[in-house]
Amino acid sequence: MARSSQTQAPRARAGKQVDNEGLIPVLARAVREVEGAAQRGPVSPANRTKFQVIALLVREERQRAKAAPMSDSDRAETLKRLDGVATILAKTAARDTSLIALLESDKGASDAAKALRRRMLEDAGLAEPEEEAPPAPATSAAPVEKQVVPDSVRARQLANPFLAPDFAAAAYTPPVPARRLSNWELIGPLFKSFEYGSNGSAASMELPVPSDRDRYAPSGAELMQHQAGFIESVQRGHRTFLLADEPGLGKTAQSLIAASVSGSYPLLAVVPNVVKMNWAREVALWTPGRRATVVHGDGNDLDAFADVVVVNYEVLDRHMSWLRTLGFKGMVVDEAHFIKNLTSQRSKNVLSLAASLRERNRNPLMIALTGTPLINSVEDFRAIWQFLGWIDDKGPRPALLAKLEETGLTPADFGFFPEARQAVVDLGIVRRRKIDVAADLPSKRVVDLPVELDDDLGRSIRQAEKELGARLLTRYKAVLKNRSTDARSVSAAERAEVVRLVAQAELDESKASKTGENVFTMVRKIGQAKAALAADYAAQLARSVGKVVFFAKHIDVMDQAEAVLARRDIKSISIRGDQTATARQKEIDAFQNDPTVQAAVCSLTAAGVGLNLQAASDVVLAELSWTAAEQQQAIDRVHRIGQEVPVTAWRIIAAHTIDSKIAELIDSKASLAARALDGDDSDVTAEGSVQLAALEHVLNQAIGN
Structure with a gap:
């Protein structure tokens, strides 16, 4: 939501009277109300909305203070007061971790949040800007590609130019009367x-x-x-x-x-x-x-x-x-x-x-x-x-x-x-x-296999991780210095807030950058370093227990795996994103039906959904996904109806690197679906990406050293 170009009224009075003017006192009162509510128990929807609006206005006011013409001392005082509001927000979010997601800068605002924002600006004596035109609803968006109409479609249209109407579709549906929920978000x-x-x-x-049930099934x-x-x-x-x-x-x-x-x-x-x-x-x-x-x-x-x-x-x-x-x-x-x-x-x-x-x-x-x-x-x-x-x-x-x-x-x-x-x-x-409806389906387990990367590539990976931590630590100290906070006496809440801000900035830069060392290039190098070790283990499995499915994220890792398997005389097929549907199905059929084909080397994204590969009972995960869901989908290409023996997924983990933390994080994310869908009452991991949490881990390690 854009802010007006107007700034706060000129400071006509000096001293403590100024402290009661403008937006910051409004934010200070509101954040104390939310803090008090969080101390009493679960935060209500209304206070969650207020929490989000306060965070939004703090960001906007901080940007305005940096750009507005004012003395350095006034600017420093304004930023210090805003930091005080932000610190209370962080402490409140630490008490109720479900609020953390509302601190994200790209978090959408509801109608109730927009209305509250207008009221708070009015209370501060600031003019509210004109509402921006709302974006077109997703359902009315026009396709961006050139449209085609196949000849077969034209033939059908000519064969039946008047589509039979469904008169029931036009039947009048009375609206739900506006009662107790009419004004609720x-x-x-x-x-x-x-x-x-x-x-x-x-x-x-x-x-x-x-x-x-048999009447529904075909012969x-x-x-x-x-x-x-x-x-x-x-x-x-x-x-x-x-x-x-x-x-x-x-x-x-x-x-x-x-x-x-x-x-x-x-x-x-x-x-x-x-x-x-x-x-x-x-x-x-x-x-x-x-x-x-x-x-x-x-x-x-x-x-x-x-x-x-x-x-x-x-x-x-x-x-x-x-x-x-x-x-x-x-x-x-x-x-x-x-x-x-x-x-x-x-x-x-x-x-x-x-x-x-x-x-x-x-x-x-x-x-x-x-x-x-x-x-x-x-x-x-x-x-x-x-x-x-x-x-x-x-x-x-x-x-x-x-x-x-x-x-x-x-x-x-x-x-x-x-x-x-x-x-x-x-x-x-x-x-x-x-576990509930397919009692005859064999069990599955995920086994982590730590490997030592003791070659030159492994040493360069560990060095790159140290350098990343040092870069994050420098930013962390710079933020605290700008806030006039002593790094040795920073509170736990403020430390968590600053760590998150620094990690988010690093993540944003990493996603935008095409060059340089970052968390993504580091994880890719780890995958390259593990490729030969993982493929060698897959070859051992193929020789000892039968068919095996090898999953990787990157083409170069798949290429290395296929080369290793070929050297071990293991016949394999490949499932990649650039294959035609017909070619892909031919590879799948060969793996399922040809006893001489012992391994399937698969792209985690191209083969992670919808495929039946239950001819195997062992899966090797050479590279980690960023989500528990993607990992689970890959394993379930093998663990599905038609499987007759227990399934084991062997997850190759690079010891003493960020790889170990990523494995821990994606395992913890699995609890979200368990709580929301399966009735599990365990604590839900706070929302946020695994990438962000991994960077926070790297920075916290650097701070602790």
Whole structure:
């Protein structure tokens, strides 16, 4: 939110009277109120909003003070007073760690936050600037690529130029009466309800018990009990689902049979490129009477008369015009966590298609598939809920709002969180874990294998880590000096605040820089240094226990691994991001069916989702991911239905380097999904990226030395 070019009124009086003028006294009073509330117990939604607005205005006022014409002494005094407010914010966030995320500079502000900001500026006697025009909603964003209309689509349009209208879609839906929740900001409390409202219960709607699960399965195939329960719910009329079963429990099959029993054809499936050929196979397997077509490139070989249209995210933008008008009655988004960034073109396209589909159908089948719906934050739900039509960019839509009104509670009432969480769950969240529904599925374990990097590259990595720590420490001391704070007597709260600020600045610079040493180049070098050791271990596994899957993030690490395996006479296949879908499927088939192929060397991003590699029972993770979800997805390419023996993932860790800390951090992030979806009551790791936490670790080590 932009600030006005106006500055505070000229200082007409000297001395302590000036201390009561302007914005800083308003911020000081407000921050004391939030601090007091945090000391009494959990911070209410209203005080969370106030906390965020104070942080926002402190940043704005600090920038204004640095740019405004004033004496050096006045500027120093102003910055010192702002630091005092910031210190109280940091102490409050240390008491309630869920507030830390609200300190992020790119954290979006709700309508309630914007209104509070205006009031605080008015109290300070500052003119409020004109409101900026709001950004266009994601659902109305125009595709940026040139549109194409395949010949097959034109043929279908000519064959049926008048799409049969769905008169039910135009039926009048009375708005939800504005009652107790009309003036409440509800999206934040809804997200918070998944952190604190579980009461030990899993986030999964109650599903009916199917009378005969075999009636849904095609001849020669068999559904598991948990799959049949989902299909029975669709059969009884439920139409929107976040199907968040753990990877490997057959989500694709459930969504395809759901379309069959609900008659939701034609069906649109938006999927990652790596699995779109597999989707066509699954259509033939689970709904053999239906035809699937896969959109490649400009769609020249598309069959627009097919029942299921499969399109990958990467080519979606050029096909938006005809996809909006083909008359789909159902839509499935596979690996739906791919759309969590609402500002990305990918998300805008998906949400635009979903909005078009709802305009033409009163009750379409909408399914979001992902075994890892939460990557960094509970707010990762936002785009998925918008796709399903449960919320929009302003708040809950009528169906959810009506359920919240039925509770008779507001976010300020005791008991609101569990009731709100259940209201969302009942709209269609389905979450089953392997341990609960697939008792016959073998267990899995992750084993860390520390390796010593004692060559020249290993020594250079450790030296680079020391130099990074020294650079961060220099910045840390400079910040304290600017604040006139003695590094030897700095409080724990202020130290944590400054460490975070320095780490965030380093991370921002690292992401923007194409050259120089930073945390990303360091981690890549660690991967290169581990490559031969990890590949050698994979070769040992292949010879002793059978087929093995080797995962790496970078092409050069994959190249090294393939070279090592070849020297060990281990025949391998490769799954990479630059392969065509046909070539990739050929490699997968060879690994699954050819007994002479002993290893699969896979890209963590290209092969980490949607693939079935259960011919192996051992996985080697040569490079660490930045998220627990990505690591879990890779392991679950092997640990899935069809696996007959226990699965072991061997994680290669470079000892005495930042690699060890990254492993620890990504393990701790796994608790977020456990708490939000599975009813786990363990403490949630504070929000924030693993990259940032790793840099904080490096700096804290340097401070401690």
